[in-house]
Amino acid sequence: MGRLADSVDALRLLCTTDPKRAQALTVKLNEVNQLRQDQTITMFADARQKVGANRNLVFVQSQNYNEGLVGLVAGRLAEEFHRPAVVVALGPHHAKASMRSIKSFDAIKAIRDLGDLVMERGGHPMAAGFTADAKNLPKIKKQLEAAAARLTDEDLQPETGYDCDLELKQINWELFKELERFAPFGFGNPVPLFYTKSVKLLSFYPVGAENRHLKLKLPGFAGIAFGQGDLAEKLEPGQLIDIIYSIEQNSWNNHSNLELKIKEISL
Structure with missing residues (x-):
């Protein structure tokens, strides 16, 4: 709530004993939450397109x-690219x-090392x-990239595990809504991951800059595997694959569907 509006309304909802007041506050909070989700999706889609190749x-x-x-x-x-990520709102x-960072990169130390380039941290x-003068951003970016250049290939490899086995036929909107009750996801509360064995690969094709990512068509669902475009030469339509994935909502042109964000593919 506090990200887009005054969070005091959430406190008012907890404190009120008036059912009509509670209903009105609930509607307002839901509207703000939906706006937050919509804006986050739009921002994330834009940010993803700006991610450069071969950067730590x-x-x-x-x-x-x-x-x-x-x-x-x-x-x-x-989470998606398994490397430190900085997102800047320009005023x-x-x-x-x-x-947001990974275990092998200390975010607050890297920001403290920026010294006078930032105003608050x-x-x-x-x-x-951090907050900084906009004119300092090129220097800030250069210094943070230099700090991240020390990360090794091993540091940048995601630690893939999963929470439980799942059949694709078990995935539906009811399950997705139940999973969303555990949100927000992040450090200390990672998004749930599932494992499905022997999934028939209907079709696939590489996407993104330098074909770094892989789009897959699976029975009942589309899948996206970020950073795994090199697998295209090893795959064949019709073969069976094992996958570890999260379940995501994909919204486009006022239409929503469930999509699998694939973390790992085993042949």
Whole structure:
């Protein structure tokens, strides 16, 4: 609530004994939450398109980003690309940024090392943020990228596990809504991951800059495997694959469907 509006309404809902007042506050809170979700999806889609290839650190910025949502988007980028991610909301004079990181990169130390390039800073090793003069952003980006250049290929490999086995036929909107009750996801509360064995691969094709990602058609669902485009030469339509994935909502042109974000493919 506090990311887009006054969070005091949430407190009022907890404190009120008037059913009509509670109903009105519930409607208002739901509307703000839906707006937050819609804006986060839009920001994330834009940020994802700006991610450069072969970088140890993601750094994206825009005047159109909502400063209250940069942390959510940075978290999704760090999770998806498994590298430190910085998302910056540009203002007329100042920029507000949020960083989400991985275990092998101390976010708050990297920001503290920026010294006078930033005006305010705070956070911890996995999640931190700063406010800076917009003119300092090129230097800030260069210094953070230099710090992340020390990360090894092993550091940038995701630690893939999963929470439980699942059949594709068990995936539906009811399950997705139940999973969403555990949100928000992030450090300390990772998105649930599932394992399905012997899934028939109907078709596939590489997407994105330098064909870095892989789009898959599976029975009943589309799948996207970020950073796994090199698997295209090893796959064949009709073969059986084992997958570890999360269940995501994909919204486009006022239409929503469930999509599998695939973390790992085993042949």
